[in-house]
Amino acid sequence: MGQDAPLGGPHLTRKTFLRGLAVTGAGVALAQSPLLGGVAGAVSDPAKGAGAGGGSRDLAGHVNPFVGTAIQKDSPSVFGAQQAGNTHPGAVAPFGMLTWGPDTVEKQPGGYSWAAPTVRGFSLTHISGGGCDSLGDFPFMPFPGEVTSSPATTPERYASAFSHDAESASPGYYGVHLDNGAKAEFTATQRAGTGRFTYPRGKTASLLVDVSGSAAGTSAAEVRVGRNTLSGSATSGMFCGAADSYQVYFWAEFDQPFKTWGTWSGDSVQPGGSKASCEAQQSDTDDTSEGVCLATGTSAAGTGTAGCGAYVTFHGPVAEARVGISFTSVAAARANLRAENHGSFKAQRARARATWNEQLGAIRVDGGEPADLATFYTALYHCFLHPNVFSDANGEYTGFDGKTHRTRRGHAQYANFSGWDVYRSQIQLLAMLAPRETSDMMQSMVNDYAQGGQLPKWSLANDESYIMVGDPAAPIFAEAYAFGARDFDTRAALDALVAQATKANRIRPGIEDFQKFGYLPADRTYEQYHYGSVSTSLEYNTADFAIAELARQTGDMRTARTFDQRAQYWRKLFNPKTGYVQGRNADGSWVADFDPASPANFVEGNAAQYTWMVPFDVRGLFDALGGDNAVRARLDTFFTQLNAGMDKPYAWMGNEPNIPAPYLYAYAGAPYRTQEVVRRAMTELYTPEAGGLPGNDDLGTMSAWYVWSALGMFPQVPGRAELVLASPLFRAATVRLGSGRTIEVHAPHAARNAPYVRGLRVDGRRSTKPWLPATFAHTGGRLDFSLAATPDRHWGSDPTDAPPSFGKNSHRA
Structure with missing residues (x-):
């Protein structure tokens, strides 16, 4: 398989993956394509007899992280709606605390819907396959342009359409070209990750971090801006409408000092602001807690309209963010980053794939159809x-x-x-x-x-x-x-x-x-x-x-x-x-x-x-x-x-x-x-x-x-x-x-x-x-x-x- 130039590095794109599949009444059969054999130049083609266990070491090449992100055709309606697998295709290590990947505007549990045409950000935490909204903390969003209105009140301005043809995912990696002209790529260790953002030349290279954008609502959040760092916390929970709660923290270091920066809170934007916070407010008329921390305009109580976050701009068209998270403190998130995040983006991505190959190597199968190998290793x-x-x-x-x-x-x-x-x-x-x-x-x-x-x-x-x-x-x-x-x-x-x-x-x-x-x-x-x-x-x-x-x-x-x-x-x-x-x-x-x-x-x-x-x-x-x-x-x-x-x-x-x-x-x-x-x-x-x-x-x-x-x-x-x-x-x-x-x-x-x-x-x-x-x-x-x-x-x-x-x-x- 050849390298996909726009996103770089060896991986299986959705466009080429689907082009190799022919859907039949009994399932999916592979047409003439070597794609499921894995990375070009590194993996034997299963169709030539080596299979997953007969010489192939890159079992990750069989995995399609997009499986489960769409509603299956003819699936039953449950509680008034058809159910998808609700999986998430983001970059993650085995059992990883951090999963860095896309959150679509028309979301489904898991944060990502294959049918949705617009992404609102790329958050650091996800549950894959659950039945209700959860986690989705700290969405990062690249935006080519100036931040002139609050993302809390005009979230649609900063969202972007995207095409699956310009999207790619494999174990430990996710990348996409957005229609707004920016490109976002991510890789991960257990508690940390690296994001690479590429902007069109001639445009302001802005990055927004919505600390109040957790999937199920945020009862409190804050963010701080440093010379080349962002950090913050969010309190969320409310899984399936329950009263559960957690607090999560992040620390992000960038490969360059910021050109400009600012914050927003509610409908107010503060250029040069270095701190912002928001929290749930008690209603004056009843005992219902009215959340005011969601950029999407909803909360656990259904009435909140405000949120908070920070934005930064970069000097050049490419910027990298190294991020650590923790459920203990900002200092612990920083320590997790220092403990795990080493080397270039390319080297980290290679290590993530190697880790996944070791994990997937617990079971090696041979002699199946390429589509079955893909289904099996994706399931594993x-x-x-x-x-x-x-x-x-x-x-x-x-x-x-x-x-x-x-x-x-x-x-x-x-x-x-x-x-x-x-x-x-x-x-x-x-x-x-x-x-x-x-x-x-x-x-x-x-x-x-x-x-x-x-x-x-x-x-x-x-x-x-x-x-x-x-x-x-x-x-x-x-x-x-x-x-x-x-x-x-x-x-x-x-x-x-x-x-x-x-x-x-x-x-x-x-x-x-x-x-x-x-x-x-x-x-x-x-x-x-x-x-x-x-x-x-x-x-x-x-x-x-x-x-x-x-x-x-x-x-x-x-x-x-x-x-x-x-x-x-x-x-x-x-x-x-x-x-x-x-x-x-x-x-x-x-x-x-x-x-x-x-x-x-x-x-x-x-x-x-x-x-x-x-x-x-x-x-x-x-x-x-x-x-x-x-x-x-x-x-x-x-x-x-x-x-x-x-x-x-x-x-x-x-x-x-x-x-x-x-x-x-x-x-x-x-x-x-x-x-x-x-x-x-x-x-x-x-x-x-x-x-x-x-x-x-x-x-x-x-x-x-x-x-x-x-x-x-x-x-x-x-x-x-x-x-x-x-x-x-x-x-x-x-x-x-x-x-x-x-x-x-x-x-x-x-x-x-x-x-x-x-x-x-x-x-x-x-x-x-x-x-x-x-x-x-x-x-x-x-x-x-x-x-x-x-x-x-x-x-x-x-x-x-x-x-x-x-x-x-x-x-x-």
Whole structure:
């Protein structure tokens, strides 16, 4: 691939990327193009046989960071709108605190919408794949011209249109030519980054920094201007309308002294000003906090119109900014910059790409179509974006108690836990591939409990939003431990989980009634209990099972027995007359007017979808549903639609509760149907294009499902490490485990249209079991699949071959 002259350096532009793709009804196939092989002169072309694992070292060349930034065609409408993947294409390092990239005026969660034609700035922090506005702090905006009016009141003057043909992104890099004539490029380390701004000659080279421009609103902000520095802070939060809050800081050094400078506050511009601030104001008429800090003209209260920031101009047409951020102080942001930001822009970009190649090299696949390689490595890239490093280079961080703490030497504190999502697929993958980092994530959650009195549910920075339901910390801890991330205080984690499961708290609202009735009554409401009684009860069941597993794995058998019994409470919400889980009142009566397609009493779903969400006791559920024959027929009907949305009685593979469901066929004597439905979902719902995700990526959750499924396996049971099998997409794959061992997958006849397993050998021994024992994730081994385009309905169909289920009186290995 040739170098793209306008933006410089080797990378894959969107224009050339899309030119190489031909969209087909079954997904995306690559036309005659070597582009997905990676950087020109450095990477083997997969089409010539080397593939990703056969000699290519530049796995980052397969990644398209724009995947997920557009709404997928024909995706369902949810809460009145279609959902994009909500990913962000900015420059970021693995688990990076800083993500420097574009924020479009017509934004969507993640900050960037592929469909939006205008960019308002390039902010330093982003959440990739979330469902609500968040972070987006300190947008920088290059502007060729004089700053004559306040950006707070005339934001449209300083925004710029742009074209995707003039835009480029790759791991650790983002660049774009704006229609206003300026060019912006960014690269990143974990806590710092470098921005390069190029202006048209003959124009005033201005740069604006809107310190009040955080995505969800800013309750307070300030900025200071030095000779060649900018610094400031912002207080934001308000994730999904919650009352969470965080404070973030930045320090920026430029490669030249400023020519001129100034600030703005509200509708006033102060040329030569060196400081500006703004904060929320209390309304004179009521108790509503009226924000006055948003340049976009909105706030959490919806009435603020003012903001603040600074602008500078440069002597020449090119300027570079080196920026550090911190959630502790401006001084810490400066120290982070000094600790991490070294060398030229080109050298930093090269190091970022090398870091990503090392991270992506945890899994090397061979023998797939170029489009599938792009989808796979983009998904793996998304898995390594979150949670985020939160501690500074010296180990200090602001805790949930608002105080400064310090991590153990050589360890990091992490933040941004999308618990309800990531426990279903992503945490297991991280624990297996990156146990050191994942152990630090687990210890971070333990620290959060010690400082704030509760484990994260959906935490942003150092505060809890209470978004979504259940107690996801339980499966997260148990899965991390089961898959090999064990360097954390497991006793403290288990004690915290037991406390949250037995005493009144805000993470498990209604816990007293849950223990009394065995479910949350549909005719009662609780503080912070915004969602359906059935879904929340089922999430508590899964959490209790996970507590039992963590207790069992760490030798606390008494706790294990107690929570094993509580996990079986799911049976109290299964109505044998309707054959579905169903809302139930405090007097034991079932909620009237039941409709299995109705979202009433459910969280982002319905009874038809949630009835399958008993992942730890599949055999018990199948028996309640009438046995394997009845289950197979019901699953067949369920999967006539793959992505139906929340108000139809079919699968919704674009949302978390349903992503394990295709693997249920393996328990019902029909693993060939698992192989078929998983492959359909992979090829029909995932592509390497902007609209290539079937729903919110949710901090890597949906991407992790694809990675697992492309390898031909999935961690079906929260809290345990057994892997239920489908079939591999690639002819060969090597998974580098954190233990230093490997999982090798060989399938010489693998192809998109050959999903069916006709034979399997595990470490050389013939196997008819469509699952792998928990030990395999630790010890590794070799899998040899015989695949074909036609199913073998007998392989793995014997009841004795079914994956283990952990219901009443079941035995744990």
